[in-house]
Amino acid sequence: MSSLNRRVLLGAAGLALAGAPGASAVAKTAEAPPPSPAPKDVTRTLARYVVSARYEDLPEAVRKEATRTFLNWVGVAVGGSHHETLDVAVAALQPFSGPPQAGLFGRPERFDIMNAAFLNGVSSHIFDYDDTHLKTVIHPAGPVASAILAYAAMKPVSGAEFLNALVLGIEAECRIGNAVYPNHYDVGWHITGTAGVFGAAAAAGRLMGLTEQQMVYALGLAASQPVGLRESFGSMNKSFNPGRAASNGLFAAILAAKGYTSSDGMIEAKRGWANTVSTKQDYREITEGLGTRYETLLNTYKPFACGIVMHPTIDAAIQIRDQERISPDRIARVDLKVHPLVLELTGKTAPKSGLEGKFSIYHAAAVAFVEGAGGEKQFSDRAVADPAVVALRQKIVPVVTPGIAAAQVDMTVTLDDGRTVHRFIEHAIGSVETPMTDAQLERKFSDLAEGILPDARTREVMGMCRSLRDLPDAGAVLRAGALA
Amino acid sequence: MSSLNRRVLLGAAGLALAGAPGASAVAKTAEAPPPSPAPKDVTRTLARYVVSARYEDLPEAVRKEATRTFLNWVGVAVGGSHHETLDVAVAALQPFSGPPQAGLFGRPERFDIMNAAFLNGVSSHIFDYDDTHLKTVIHPAGPVASAILAYAAMKPVSGAEFLNALVLGIEAECRIGNAVYPNHYDVGWHITGTAGVFGAAAAAGRLMGLTEQQMVYALGLAASQPVGLRESFGSMNKSFNPGRAASNGLFAAILAAKGYTSSDGMIEAKRGWANTVSTKQDYREITEGLGTRYETLLNTYKPFACGIVMHPTIDAAIQIRDQERISPDRIARVDLKVHPLVLELTGKTAPKSGLEGKFSIYHAAAVAFVEGAGGEKQFSDRAVADPAVVALRQKIVPVVTPGIAAAQVDMTVTLDDGRTVHRFIEHAIGSVETPMTDAQLERKFSDLAEGILPDARTREVMGMCRSLRDLPDAGAVLRAGALA
Structure with a gap:
């Protein structure tokens, strides 16, 4: 084949292959090992669930846990906001920010929603004190809440809609995480940043009102942007990961909402996400029990700021x-x-x-x-x-x-x-078996916010988190939690 | 271990491990298969080269090939600029863009440099007609040129400095690509988007004047943001990948320039990039012959707009x-x-x-x-x-x-x-053995620009590309190639 090789020939022809009926299958089998049969429509099934599941159908326990997740996340985002990591990131990004669409917890700056999502996401992970889905080590709120709260600060969204989107984002990322964990984490991926992009895209896309097909594409564009390697643990790069997952997911949803396309099966296809980033794929974790089994219920909160x-x-x-x-x-x-x-x-x-x-x-x-x-x-x-x-x-x-x-x-x-x-x-406080009480979560929040927000403001923000489902405008939480 | 598992315990402790001397090695061996010995300082060696290599030391053949690469890239970026893909992406991103720091080839809109880098990168890959490093199937110019030309449009950079940065970016991405190809591509990654992030970060970071340590961190933040899966070929998502690689690399360099940190060995560490994204790692491809062997000389240009x-x-x-x-x-x-x-x-x-x-x-x-x-x-x-x-x-x-x-x-x-x-x-035109002539490259450029730029403007832009090394301000190419 001279200086050309087989992959060049196929790769170069790749652009239009999917557009040419019949050609695609030939091209794909020409270079591949024998495929393992993948279930059909994993991405589409998840997309359909995310665009159609209603707040009204969420069990009360799920609403309550999602509310606790949100309160805990706002607290850690406020707490991290004065760390050097944030100072550096804010200074770096200010010259490039778009309109002042959303604020930052604990700070006076305003950014466009993608930069705000990134920065609040970084802030919330700086102390490694955020929520944990123990089955996968995913920190679920960071990517999802950062993305949708920035969006809600720009475009009013009711608290109930917001809570529903938060749950759907957490379900998307934790289920996708379940499908590839532990192999995906073991090889080196920071799973919060890789699965988190899906959560952010799903939740933001839901608030934007994407159609099922647009959501398929948003998830596809999310699959194209995994974030984070475990090697970076111990540096500012660790908190970068949930932040970038949030902005990447938002970026994916924003593009898909205007008609930017992707493949229909980016999660499950042979050359799709799960096969590329993991040696284990269990697609049932993604598609089974949607609307009846909730990963959100397995979320936990750290009472102590250490391992x-x-x-x-x-x-x-x-x-x-x-x-x-x-x-x-x-x-x-x-x-x-x-x-x-x-x-x-x-x-x-x-x-x-x-x-x-x-x-x-x-x-x-x-x-x-x-x-x-x-x-x-x-x-x-x-x-x-x-x-x-x-x-x-x-x-x-x-x-x-x-x-x-x-x-x-x-x-x-x-x-x-x-x-x-x-x-x-037997089970320390903060475990699934012995969860932190609501009062303990609020004390944690107050301790984190001390010296950053005035006490009255802290109480106000906590109150808004507590009654999130009843807020006419969820973005008010970010406005109250930011400094003037 | 009850509902906690070993990874949770380690993962939760991860933030500060690297900050605790001695603890890190324990934590990492506690869960891992036996490590294969990795060469030391791969990331640092590459970073040192990128921050110190001078335009004056580039062989004439390398300067010439990089100039041809740039001319070909500008032509395809102009050519793709009126495609529906760009219309969609521009409409989606306009509401979030920062100051009008850089233009788009063939279009009147202005964006902040990160969005401009993304959009020009998308434009240049839409027809799959851009340059190809045949050894790895990387399309080298897209991620690199998109990033640094947007930067140069904001902050004046001489043509010689620009050409040097372009070469260094191409060397970074193609060498990193060589290190993991073919396994990395075979498993499903769109290598242009994964290796391309490094090229964009390296080239942009060079123009920003990063120190060696900042460049190490920029490459680390780049490693945290690979883009693109082969499953998306045939959709708009394919051209998304070089565009997002450009903006991700720029994002990494911008943060590193202000002091945002990462790990010192993100490419070669046990839980770093190469081990996570490939089953093959040949680090000599990255560190050997820097400044004497140039992948830039192996770049090729397609004479025909098809596979x-x-x-x-x-x-x-x-x-x-x-x-x-x-x-x-x-x-x-x-x-x-x-x-x-x-x-x-x-x-x-x-x-x-x-x-x-x-x-x-x-x-x-x-x-x-x-x-x-x-x-x-x-x-x-x-x-x-x-x-x-x-x-x-x-x-x-x-x-x-x-x-x-x-x-x-x-x-x-x-x-x-x-x-x-x-x-x-024996070797078709456009191969390494039978490259397109300069005249053929200019005809390709003119054909692509026809109906998009006025003829006189096309000639002007081609002339600027041809004499890139002598331009006092490389950003002028983008200003001339954009519409008023």
Whole structure:
């Protein structure tokens, strides 16, 4: 074949192949390994569901969980808004922004909706403190809520419509995530950014009133724009991913709404998304039980601003402190029976910064006894240098113990008078089994917003989140949560 | 582990792991298959080259080929600018565009540079008539030139600096493409959109004057945004891909320039780009021979607006017509000895539209004899309905013949007086071996621009492309090629 090769010949002819009846199948089989049979109409089935499912048909439990998801997300987006990551991104993008269509939580700047979606999405993931769909490690709200709230700030949308779109976006991304997890995540993709684009496109496209065919194309354009690799964890690039997923999904929906086309089967086709980004594809996860099974119900919220592996210990410490009224200076020793991962991941005995504190089970236990919490403030440079915390962390004695799961801890506190107090945590607070209460979510929100929004404004925004379904205009949440 | 799983524990802890010395390696080995050793500093080596290579050091042949690449690219970008695809995309994006920083070839609208980069990139790929790096099937100019020309329209850049950045962008994308091709393409990625993001980020970042570390981050943010799946071929989504690669690369460079961070090894790390998107990685393709071996020299340009598989036949027909002064109405029969792919891909005997004409070897041969060309006009609805072409295509007799390569054709024309004329094409015009001449590239440009730009303007723009290295302000090319 001389300097040309088979792929060149096929690739070059690719533009119009799908337009030439009969030619397509030939071209595709000419170069491929034997295909595995893919179910038909996966993309279309999902699209049809997204454009037709009604708020009225959502079970009350789903409405409630989506409302909690939204409140938690607004809180973390406000909380991240003054981080250096946001300062950098805002400065970089300001010269290129379109009309001031949407604001940023906790900040005075206004951007066009695609840039606003990106920036609020970044903000909401900076502390890694947002919601988690534990089955897939997807953080569902970031891509979806960032996209549709920016849209709603420009074009009024009722709270009920908004809540419905939020649920449909979460269903789209988590179901697509289920279809390819864990292989897709294992190979290196940051699944929040890859599946998230679909969620953002679906939810935004729903609010824009796309037809079924337009939604098929929006999902196809979303499939063309996956975001994020796990290698970037630990840098600003991690929070980039949900932000860019939000703006990419919005971009896809905006184009599709005007008639920009894609393929009809971008998720399931042989050279489509699932086969390209994963060695596992289970399309039933996408198409089965639509409107009856809700991934939204499996969403969880972190009570503590650190890796989940330390959550049982912090939970136990706070329970003992508050329920037994134990003063930290009376503690002689704290014995922890833990899973091996606890020491592998969080074994730092003398953390020097707030960030290092997130990798110290000694600090986490000590600060929880001293301050009764495990939020961002407890993982600050101040907290790790607090003499009371430093003194207590010397007395924390974690021991890897067979039979203790990573989600568990067995804690025994010995007081200076020899008395002991014991707690066994089966499911830490924040798990599916022991979810954070509404009051706990609101306290988390208030803590995150402190120093960023005035207290009265924080209460106002929380109130709007709580009553989202009744708002005549969901975009009001962003207007209230932004600074003038 | 109850409802938590190992990945949740690791994923949730991911944010800060890289910030905690020692913890990272533990977290990564805890869930992974045995790693294959990756060479060090691939991303950094490429970044260092891109920020330091000088125009003065480019071999003359490279400057010349890059100039031809640019001229060909401007021509196809002008040519695609009135297609429905552009109309849709322009209408969709106008409400969200930032300041009028850059124009669109062949159109009056102005956009911010990221939207302009997207739109010119789409325009340049609509006819699938742009340049091709045959080793990887990458269309190199689209992502790179679209990004840097938009930037240059906003911020003056000399022609020499621009040409240098164009070369560096092409080197980045084609070398990265080489490293993962063919496996990466085979699995389903549209490699122009995936590798192209790196080219756009590298070239734009160079013009912005990024430091080596900022360039490392720009490449990392580029790695986080691959674009395009082969399943979309045949829809508007195909030309979306180089356009979005251009705007994503620009987005990456703009953020990195202000200090947005990524990982240091996003291309080569275990959970980085190459391992995530391909089962083959050859990092020597990226790091070896920088500044001495140029992929830019392997770029090719299509003389005909159809799949490369029909190019030898069109080339032979035009040679016979022009050199032997054969009138089409004297032709009794045309025998073609062809490779099997020619009939597999282009076997339509009676095409009904210009698009279907692209899949008919019968039409391609006939129209080449009648009109002496194979441009977009020869694959129009008019051309396939032309009675002279329809009459002649009945007389085209392709026969699959062993020993004929896909890049070859053996053509024998029998005239109505029984005389025969023969041509064997070893390397069709447009191949690396038989490149289009400068004059042929300019004729292609003029044909594409006809009816879009006034003739005098077309000549002016071509002249600017030809003398790109001497322009004081490269952005002038876009200002001249846009409509007032």
